[in-house]
Amino acid sequence: MGDSRSTPVIGKGKVLLKLTFGKVLALCDVLHVPYIRWNLVSVSLLGKAGVRILFDSDKIVLTKNDAFVGKGYYNQGLFLLNVYDIINNNASSFSAYIVDFCDIWYGRLGHVNFSYMKRMVELSLIPKLSLENHGKCESCVESKTIKKFCKSVERESDLLSLIHSDLGDLKNTMTRGGKRFYITFIDDYSRYTRVYLLRNKDEARDVFIKYKNEVENQLSKKIKRLRTDRGREYESNPFNSFCEDHGIINETTPPYSPESNGVAERKNRILKDMMNAMLVSSGAPLNLWGEAILSACHIQNRIPYKKTAYLKVWECLAKVLIPEPKKRKLGLKTFDAMFIGYAENSTTYRFLITKSENNPVDVKTIIETKNAEFFENIFPMKLNGEQQVQKTSRDKSIEPFEFEPKKSKRDRKETNLGDGFYTFLINEDPKSYKEAITSPDAPFWKEAIDSEIESIMYNHTWELVDLPPGAKTIGCKWIFKRKLK
Numbered sequence: 001m002g003d004s005r006s007t008p009v010i011g012k013g014k015v016l017l018k019l020t021f022g023k024v025l026a027l028c029d030v031l032h033v034p035y036i037r038w039n040l041v042s043v044s045l046l047g048k049a050g051v052r053i054l055f056d057s058d059k060i061v062l063t064k065n066d067a068f069v070g071k072g073y074y075n076q077g078l079f080l081l082n083v084y085d086i087i088n089n090n091a092s093s094f095s096a097y098i099v100d101f102c103d104i105w106y107g108r109l110g111h112v113n114f115s116y117m118k119r120m121v122e123l124s125l126i127p128k129l130s131l132e133n134h135g136k137c138e139s140c141v142e143s144k145t146i147k148k149f150c151k152s153v154e155r156e157s158d159l160l161s162l163i164h165s166d167l168g169d170l171k172n173t174m175t176r177g178g179k180r181f182y183i184t185f186i187d188d189y190s191r192y193t194r195v196y197l198l199r200n201k202d203e204a205r206d207v208f209i210k211y212k213n214e215v216e217n218q219l220s221k222k223i224k225r226l227r228t229d230r231g232r233e234y235e236s237n238p239f240n241s242f243c244e245d246h247g248i249i250n251e252t253t254p255p256y257s258p259e260s261n262g263v264a265e266r267k268n269r270i271l272k273d274m275m276n277a278m279l280v281s282s283g284a285p286l287n288l289w290g291e292a293i294l295s296a297c298h299i300q301n302r303i304p305y306k307k308t309a310y311l312k313v314w315e316c317l318a319k320v321l322i323p324e325p326k327k328r329k330l331g332l333k334t335f336d337a338m339f340i341g342y343a344e345n346s347t348t349y350r351f352l353i354t355k356s357e358n359n360p361v362d363v364k365t366i367i368e369t370k371n372a373e374f375f376e377n378i379f380p381m382k383l384n385g386e387q388q389v390q391k392t393s394r395d396k397s398i399e400p401f402e403f404e405p406k407k408s409k410r411d412r413k414e415t416n417l418g419d420g421f422y423t424f425l426i427n428e429d430p431k432s433y434k435e436a437i438t439s440p441d442a443p444f445w446k447e448a449i450d451s452e453i454e455s456i457m458y459n460h461t462w463e464l465v466d467l468p469p470g471a472k473t474i475g476c477k478w479i480f481k482r483k484l485k
C-alpha cells in the first residue's frame, strides 16, 4: 500500500465491469483485498489487454480496436470509471477507479520537478493529484545531471533590463533539419525563455537580432544589458559590435565560472534535463532533441502559473484526422503520428507521421493541426517488448471489420471485440431530445448529451451576439446515433 504497510489478499478471480454504455470489461486475476476501500484498475494492465485510454483534462475514454468501450471522470485524485454494475460476489462497492493519472500529468509537464507539480495542484491549474506516493522516475534518474543549485540569485526589477544568453552544443547529433546548436535568451525579471535552433554558431547574432526586434516591439521596452558566457561559446563575441551600435551593454562572465551566470546556467540545465528525460522516457530517436527542447521551453514558460490543460505527453501516439483534400470515403479517417510539440505562434500541435500503410501523407513529414486524438500511454518509438506483442495481436483482430462499409455494421447484432467484450442488441435511435430522455436508455443519452455540451463549451464553439436587424435565426436539433462498432 501507499504507506508501505501490507494488507492481506484473500482471493483472486474474474470480475466483470458492466460499463454504462453497455460494454462489459472482463478483468482476470483480480485480487480481492478487503481492506482497500476502492476498487482499483491498473492503466498498464488495461493497456496489455489492448484497451487504449485517452486522457482529457478531467475525463478518460477507453477504446479497444478503435471502438468505444467506456469512460470515466476525474474524482478525488483518481479517475472514476462510469460503471453500471460490477458482477462478482466479492465486490465491495459499485465503483472502479483508474490509477496512474499522476504519470500522465508528469509526462505532459515534461518530467518537471515534483515541487512544481505540487504548486500547480495548489493553484488548481492541474487536477488534485496525490503526489506523496510517487516514487522515483526511471527516465529522470537515467538522464538528469545531478547538480544542486542552492544559491538564490537576485532578480532585475524590470522586463528586458537584463537578458541572459547561453549557447548549447550538440554537434554530434544533428536534428532532422540539420541543426547542431541551440541558443537561449532568458529575461532576468520574468524568466521568460526563448530557444532557437542553429545550424552553426555564426547564426547566433542574427537570431539575437530577431529576438530583440520581437520582444522590444511586443513589450515597448528596450533591452538594456546582455549577459553571455565569455570564452566558451562566444570566442569572438558575435554580439559586441551589434550591442555597441544599439546601446546595449554586453556583459561577459569569466569562462568556466557558471555561478556568475547563475540564471542562464540553471535554466539551461533544467531545459537540458527535461529534453533528456523526454527523449529517454519516450524512446524517441536522439535527432528529435530540437523538438524536445522547444517543447520543454514551451512548458517552462507556462509553469507554474499558466493554463496547461492542452498539454500532452511528448512523443505519444496521436491519431490525426486526414486533411480534407486527401480524405477518402471509405477506410481510415485518421493516420498514426507522434506528437512532437506545440506550433509556434498558434494553438496547434506538431506531429511526425509514423505509419505509412493506408496513409495518403508521407511518413516522416511533420504536420501541424488541431484535429487529433492523443493516446498518452502509448509511445510509437518504444514499440518493443510488451507493446509490440499487443500491437501485432491488435492488428490481426482489427482487419475483419475496419474497412467494411458502414451499412453492414448497422445490421450486426453482436460484434466480437476480443476476449471479454460484448455489445448488446439495441433498439432504434431516438428521434428527439424528449424521446431520448424518456427512453429506457435515458441515463446513457443524458450522459452523452452532457458530454457533448461540455465539449462544445470547452471549444468555445459559439459566441452569443444580438440578432442583426432583418436577420433570421436557424434552429438546431439533437441527432442521436448509437455507435455500433
Ligand SMILES: [Zn+2]
Residues within 6 Å of the ligand: 111, 137, 138, 139, 140, 141, 277, 281
Ligand atoms: Zn522523469
